[in-house]
Amino acid sequence: MQNQSSDLSSLPARAGGALRLAVVGSGVMGSGIAQIAALAGVDVLLHDARDGAAAQAVERLGQTLEALAAKGKLTQEAAQAARARLSAVQALADLKDCDVVVEAIVENLDAKRALFRELESLVRPDCVLATNTSSLSVTAIAAGLQRPQRVAGFHFFNPVPLMKIVEAVDGLLTDPAVTEFLLALGRRCGHTAVRAKDTPGFIVNHAGRGYGTEALRLLAEGVAEFHQIDRILRDTAGFKLGPFELLDLTALDVSHPVMESIYHQYYEEPRFRPQPLTRQMLAAGLVGRKAGRGFYRYADGKQESFDEPAAPAARPARVWVSQAWPAGHERAVALLRALGATLDEGDRPAGDSLCIVTPLGLDVTTCCVRQGLDPARTVGLDVLFDTRRRRVVATSPATSPAARAEAHGLLASDGTPVSVIRDSTGLVAARVVATIVNIASEIAQQRIAAPADIDRAVTLGLGYPHGPLAWGDQLGAATVLQVLEELQASTGDPRYRPSPWLRRRAQLGLSLLTDEA
Template identity: 50%
Template sequence: MSDQIETIAVIGVGVMGSGIAQIAAQSGHITYLYDAKAGAAEQAKAKLAVTFQKLVEKNKISTEQAQAANDNLLIAEQLEDLKNCDLIVEAIIERLDIKQSLMKQLEEIVPEKTILASNTSSLSITAIAANCQHPERVVGYHFFNPVPLMKVVEVIQGLKTDPRIVDTLNELSRTFGHRPVVAKDTPGFIINHAGRAYGTEALKILNENVSDISEIDRILRDGVGFRMGPFELMDLTGLDVSHPVMESIYHQYYEEARYRPNPLTKQMLDAKQLGRKVGQGFYNYTTGSKTGEQPAQIVERLEQYPSVWIGADFPSDHQQITDYLTSQNIKLDTSTVPQTDSLCLLACYGEDTTQAAQRFKVNPEQTVAIDMLYGIQKHRTLMPSLATKNDYIQAAHSIFNLDSAVVSVIAESIGFVAQRVLAMVINLGCDIAQQNIASVDDINAAVRLGLGYPFGPIEWGDHIGSKKILLTLERMTTLTHDPRYRPSPWLQRRVALNLPLTFNKKL
């Protein structure tokens, strides 16, 4: 096997292949471009020349660096031209039979030292290598679009992949300026696997009529800190891409409940309501910009407010609510049992307002629950019960509008919106670690860099409180009897031992 990569070939020069070729050429590697379509490699090289010139104009690289990168790009007229390459990366169509055939062809051309890598996003590396004489040199090398900007790459070790190749590609990735993350050959690897929780749980929340598309996006974007709401993200990606991935991972894991897709995206796919690319998805884009998002609702200051009785699962939440209400001159009801006209405000986890009101032994007609999982600095989510009187709903909404922060009022849901989505994201990250698909550091880095989350899933659990996440999951599992919410053993053990989720004792 080649420990030193000097010459690289990219087969398939579409958007992904061209991106890989760009970073290879810019990092000083001789890079061959090959495509079965006549003239495609030449066109790709011409486009990359334009890209390098734009980088010069933006002062990202020097004129000399652009010229060197251009000089490093060579056209391969036929596969035989790749016989002396140290590494060949295929970025062709996502079909197992075609990738297997290509690997067999390459084995007849290249020496045993050549590494054969696949940029597949969903196919098994072990399966791609199954018909090869030397499956130990076949490896997954999964970049993300746009390759030069997405500074993460998954290095996937098939069942027979030589570990030395993984080390070689890790080092090469750093030369490219990318963070390598090493994954087992499992469905979705790290990033597509970890990303299943966000959209699928948001779709389930929508399906349960807990809130509308705009409000769910607002809570998760403006409150929790995701760069985009789940429906905005699916519109950007396109349902022709995201729905098949949902189905693929669900079926590859033999109908595991955690990955269950939603009928709505299949309907939208059938209707060709794919997102931005066709002008219509969850939102409308016919003007070129997103339209159809419903504005946040504001309740003006009331002449008089009821006193507020607080019930909370965690003392820190009780204190945070108390500090806010005191700062807004709202009278507190500090009696053991709430007064008959007090607003009962419950900071609960993993249950709906009806269940919380029964647990705290308060009147559901005067009760509103509040989600404290992500704090109340920027955004607040309120959840009345089915029986809550409108005067109390309006009072609670106005109270939390007093400092001009945005408030979302949702229908009853077991676990609010943010609690459900974040619990699923964190739990899935813990389960990936439990399966030893990747290291804790690589899982966190992959999700931060590949999905743009503010935290990796496992470190996020430590940031907001693993006890809160476990409580949310336990209650949701008990109340729904749905195995999708069952807590990962990784999470359960660390909470029981009062250890951080990132704690990983090596035997």
Template identity: 45%
Template sequence: MQALHSNALVAVIGAGAMGAGIAQVAAQAGHPVKLYDNRPGAAAQAVAGIDRQLGRLVEKGKLAPEAREAISARLQPVEAIEALADARLVIEAIVEDLQVKQGLLRQLEGLCAPDCILASNTSSLSITRLAAGLQRPQQVVGMHFFNPAPLMALVEVVCGLATDPGIATTLYETARAWGKQPVHARSTPGFIVNRVARPFYAENLRLLQEGAADCATLDALLREAGGFAMGAFELTDLIGHDVNYAVTCSVFDAFYGDFRFQPSLLQKELVDAGRLGRKSGQGFYRYGEGAERPPAAELHTLASAEHCVAEGHLGVMQPLLERLRDRGVAITERAGSGLLRVGDATLALSDGRLASQRAREDGLGNLVLIDLALDYQAATRIAISWSADTTPEARDQAVALLQRAGLRVTGVADLPGLVVLRTVAMLANEAADAVLQGVGSAADIDLALCAGVNYPRGPLAWAEQIGVGYTLRVLDNLQRSYGESRYRPSLLLRRSDAQGARLHD
């Protein structure tokens, strides 16, 4: 199947930020576009707003004046839904209400040609339920854009039970022709992104609740060690806690109360208080004139570290050795189980156990655990925790070694999996379950998280880099520590580990 021809009329219903953005994307791709909203004058106002945005692009030299004129000429606001009868594709971007959307689709089915594609931009409602009861449910498909639609690359093309696969392919190719990065998804709660991304928020909310560190410190670790564009708390402040909490509750309810999607009482309290984030002036952080972001916590020591011993391969943390060598640290390498020793301190990558538990079980004195980093050569900050019997002198020796590598060192409470490792392991676990259940392919799920929410690496690719077996071990240890089904490892991870198979095979 091929993309819709650029002369095919595209209709967009809903002239809010998302609908206007979708209309702009289609017009920029060369389609004639009709924009309709049931609020008088709203469509015309949205088209004028699009023209102003295009004008700003012209002022910045990013768009030719004649291109602006051509795009604006292709945008037509209409005041009656009957004007959409000749559309080849209709995309609705109205309120997230099942009955309202179903009523609109029934109206469109009676209005438009039998071969017209009816697409919903819903982010959470079932495409199967939206199409149920229609005479032509095979024509209904999800086309989920991300806000702002002109800038965000991802489009989730979502099939319900009755969706014609050929129509889904047409929309997939159309999204590509529009300059987007589409992925195929099956209509299950949250589709890909709103399902797989839940642990990013949930684990950091739990770490905050359990006293691992404060918001600013946890956010800094996700950015400066994990490579994420934003931490969980600044991101939920940006999204709006009412929106983020509602999506979490929706997914939790849709999965019959599966505790892997359990909403956070901390976030509920913010919503109850009206502290919705940037739009209300306060969330986890304060906003507005004079508001300052608190600094991340950091450990400092005057101790020095000139020499260390690497016992065996350090796994994903191996690049740290090269970084230390580049800064003049002498390294002795010998056989062992992946430990790094400096002075009296023993350093190791976290495996999901408490530092005190691992020290006792493995017989390791003065144990300091190191968190995961996206790139140990480029990271600027790293988290550590230490066992109860680690002396202050040994901890300082570990801090001195990591400082010598040019890292800011942040201490967090002795909790399973630290911060980045725990977050990534749970993201990979949810992604693996989505693959196992046929929601999407491994490649599409990784692409969706990178293109849709700007993750620095797809969760499944990250699990393969860490090692599927190691990721599984972290999850097993998290589950043992908490005794909760929330941390149960995906069967796909167990099977891939047992078979020695890649997740992307």
């Protein structure tokens, strides 16, 4: 081993050739990595400290490959070839001739550092040591090794064969050739591979902070019930799962510690601030679907449902729409005309008109004060997002029950459900999406990843309807900036301070995907 070259510069070119890869840890993640590597033509050695665990994992993988072939997702030949590339080994010393070792053991810093110290004494000097950590520092894992430059992150997502994204992570001492090698290996395994700096959460877990934490903030403020927030974000913004459905699915014993960890690792950055409710729920054992109760209750695995509130029969005699936001006025008027409403087209509303404002980062109360409107007969309507599947109406503390009923009845008159919420700066969807766009902008600002890679990683890793930077472009960077500025001004909370990346591109009229030389 002493005569082996320690030069790592040739690594990227070797990624497409004959390789021997080891996976240490044969749990769900380790087995998934082994499966995709074997299918990519890589010889895979699987090791686990538990007696017999690696052999059992290889057996299960063989059954999985056979099942995929039976379903027509693989040819029988491909399944057999992949199975032939999988071997279980009992001792770490059996990994001495590997080109790359991927660690997929328990998420514990001391355990990972001890494993890498032992591996370093066994493998070749040009063997890449990769960690599949999702929350620990790659730099800290490599610290104290004789050759920390060959250690990098190689973060897959569960389930590995289906989640087609992997983050290759540069520690502070990582040789760039090592990360290039892992990027090429990830692509060879059929995944989109993106490069990230070693920061808490890397790209995906970092970018995902805005969705759940802002929804929890809305719930804490009493803006709407959890199931209403879920419906609004699914039906108007296009998320596959509402934030509370997602928290129930991932389980609070997993997601709450991640929220706290990233918040503290960033030295209490307000953008990542958790809410006390999830800690209370965790203490009570209300962790989500697997416990039968989280935000929702579950019976036989089925999530409880909530009826839509019945639409009132009331209708306004006529409707006046604020022109403070011209695009919002245009969208609201088009919707109201389609519903057969009689429009009051005066510069000021008549005494019997229902007044509709279309807040852009504002709340209904502020709109009433700034525009001199009667708050008793004024409601807000969200037209920034899709109104075809659901409409969102906001009332101020002074909105009369009659005005609320008239607005609800009119906007539901074609059978489309209506969510009536309490007053909120930015309503619901704009607050959540602006927070997501802002965090992604800050990831770009900090050079954690390239703008296009941020969008690719988030779309594949989190399943959002759009990459966050492209979503910001779609809404308009200036629009997102205005929402955040109004939120910050009204709350005084630095959580909403706009990223310089977002502010500068909004001011210059540039795409949020525009990088700098």
